[in-house]
Amino acid sequence: MNSLSYKLLLSFLLVILLPIGLAILWTSKTLSTLLEKRFAEKSAAQAEQVRLLLAEKQETATGLVSWITAMQGVKRSVKGKDRDRLFQHLLPLVGSVELDFIEILDREGKIFLRVHDPSRYGDQPRLARETQGLLQGMRDLPAYGIEERDGNAYLSAAESIENEGILGVVSAGYALNPDFIKKLEKVAGARTVLTAGGWRVSVDGIGRVPENESGEEFQQNSVEYRWHRTGALPSLELRLPLKTARGQEGLISLFFPIQELTGAIRTLQKTLIAVALLGVVLALLVSWFVSRRLTNPLKELVRGTEQVASGNYSASVHTDSRDEIGALAISFNRMLEELRRSRAEVESYRQELERKFVKRGEELEETERKRAAMAYMIAHDLKNPLLGIQKALESFAQNGFEDGDQKKRLLRDLLSASDLVVGMANEMLDLYRSDFGALPLSLTAFTVEDLVQTTLRILGPELEEKKLRIVQHLHPPHISLLADKRRMTRLLINLVSNSIKFSPRGGRIYISGI
Structure with a gap:
């Protein structure tokens, strides 16, 4: 029963802990994925702010350059090479926009005016290849892009100043x-x-x-x-x-x-592990309680069955369980009550049968004794007159008859028949003697030919009636036997009699001896 308790406890733990473990694994994986997804979404939102800032800077640089190139005062100042007036036009822009530099180049590609921090960007920055190509008429000027000067990289916008031809180039951007x-x-x-x-x-x-x-x-x-x-x-x-x-x-x-994300995931995992451990403890307690509730009534049932197996039908099972096990205990008690009642009935019926059997046995013994006595008496009474007839016939056979051989043959037949009658009487006596031991055999020496001739003489009238012919095959012709002649004669008479009964009229019956 302890093994059953352990099995039930293990089963309950598996039933409870397996879903809990799978749920914790799934929850941990799902929540970790969710946290990473939220973190990635938050990071993507911040990255979007960077993209918007770059777009804003591009829009600022390209818009400022376009606005400068459209100013008529800038065009006149560049055409007349009036730096002071050009500076006056650009002065309101200095500090109002967050650009690292603004520069205007003349038609020869020289810097006509540059607004920047000389300590950071130098006084003589070399022109970008795109700007030089534009002034030389060899390429178009991109509105915004990366350019390199003196080993430094810039993100700048550029546009040509045109008034009946290219007067110069306006460039502004960020280092x-x-x-x-x-x-x-x-x-x-x-x-x-x-x-x-x-x-x-x-x-x-x-x-x-x-x-x-x-x-x-x-x-x-x-x-x-x-x-x-x-x-x-x-x-x-x-x-x-x-x-x-x-x-x-x-x-x-x-x-x-992702230190914060990793910390949150670890905290989540620790929390889930704590919940899992708490679930294990609760599952263990619940499983132990349930297994006890199940095994105690079963132990009581086992005790009751052991008492019944030992022959104590007065035992009973007591349990407070109200579930299926309680119903099983009630059914078990009812079964014991039925067994006690059935056992009493069977015992009473057995005693009655024994009493009837003894009485019937006595009656059968008495009947058998009477039957044996009567049969023995009849056989004994029948044997005496038959023996007298046999003796008389033997005397007639020895003395002969005046009528010839036919009468002698008749006497021999009568002698054989009377011998069989005496034999049957002896068999009846032997049948009742068998109650006191084995049947004796009368062993004598005789030939098969003599046995067959005796049989044919006795059954001669039946053979003549159906016109049946007997065909004998005895090889060798004089076969001697040492047996009970009387029983062998009866056996052969039965066989030939059956052959006569089932043979067609005028047929043949073959008797072979080997």
């Missing part, structure tokens, strides 16, 4: 330096790395992109998520394409630290 990255990080709230024009810019400085990475960096045309779960600073990297008028010219990588 791609750590200050620019700081502004992006302030909006993104994450470490930012900008890769453009072969340069990689971060708050730590500016450096060249390795040649083995330069091709890979510009293959991403949409936002890409990359989880960096190992290393000193685990993070989620969002890669944004940096698009200009030329197309995609760079890549902005935003690294959002």
Whole structure:
């Protein structure tokens, strides 16, 4: 019963803990995925702010350049090479927009006027190739894009000043330096790395992109998520394409630290483990209680069945259970009551049968004794006169008759018949002697031919009546036997008599002896 308790306890634990474990695993995986998804969505929203900031800067630079090129005063000042008047036109713009530089080039490609910080950008910046090509009439000027000057990278907008021909070029934009990255990080709230024009810019400085990475960096045309779960600073990297008028010219990588996310996931896992342990304890207690409730009535039933097996039908099972086991105990008690009643009835019936059997046996013994005495008496009475007849016939056979051989043959037949009658009487006597031992055999020596002739003489009238012919095949002709002649004669008479009965009229009966 203890093994049953352990099995029930283990079954309950499996039934309870398996769903709990699966639910915890599923919940942990689902919640972790949900937290990561929420974190990625939040990071994507911050990355969207960076994209909007870049779009705003592009719109500011291109709008300012377009506005400057449309000013008639700027056109007259450039055409008349009046720097003072041109400066007066541009002075209201200085400080009103957040640009790193504004410059105007004349038709010869020389800087006619530049508004910037000389300590940061130099006094003699070299022209970009696009600007030089525009002034030389060899290429179109992109509205906005990346340009390099003196080993530095810029994100600038440019537009030509035209008045019956190209008078010059207006260019304005931003330097791609750590200050620019700081502004992006302030909006993104994450470490930012900008890769453009072969340069990689971060708050730590500016450096060249390795040649083995330069091709890979510009293959991403949409936002890409990359989880960096190992290393000193685990993070989620969002890669944004940096698009200009030329197309995609760079890549902005935003690294959002995931320490907070990892901590939240670990806290969630610890909470789930604590809940699982609590569930295990509760499941163990519930399983133990339920198994006890199930096994105690079963123990009581086992005790009752053992008592019944030992022959104690007065036992009964007592249990307070009101479930199916309680119903089983009630049925068991009813079964015991029925067994007691049935046993009493069977015992009474057995005694009655024994009494009738003894009485019937006595009656049969008495009847058998009477039958044996009567049969013995009849056989004994029948034997005496038959023996007298036999003796007389023997005397007639020995003395002969005057009528000849036919009478002798008749006497022999009568002698054989009387011998059979005496034999049957002896058999009847032997039948009743068998009650006191084995039947004796009268062994004598005789020939098969004599046995057959005796049989044919006795059955001669029946053979003549159906005109049947007997065909004998005795090889050798004189076969001697040592047997009970009387019983052998009766056996052969029965066989030939059956043959006569089932043979057609005028047929043949074959008797063979080998």
